[in-house]
Amino acid sequence: MAETKVKIQYYRSAIGFNEKQKLIVKGLGFNKLNTTRELVDTPAIRGMIAKVPHLVRIVEK
Numbered sequence: 001m002a003e004t005k006v007k008i009q010y011y012r013s014a015i016g017f018n019e020k021q022k023l024i025v026k027g028l029g030f031n032k033l034n035t036t037r038e039l040v041d042t043p044a045i046r047g048m049i050a051k052v053p054h055l056v057r058i059v060e061k
Helices: 019-027 043-051
Strands: 005-010 035-040 056-060
Touching: 005 043, 019 043
Parallel strands: none
Antiparallel strands: 005 035, 005 056
């Protein structure tokens, strides 16, 4: 069975936000602004996205 994927984009800098949010962005695999990642859609990934909705956006489901 194929795993569902979610495509997310890192569109706003984490400068000025607390260290925990910076670590969440890094945990999602982002290191440069305006990059896109395709990750397996799991509850853990969804939770991480929910913690930083002001920094990342969902491009595709």
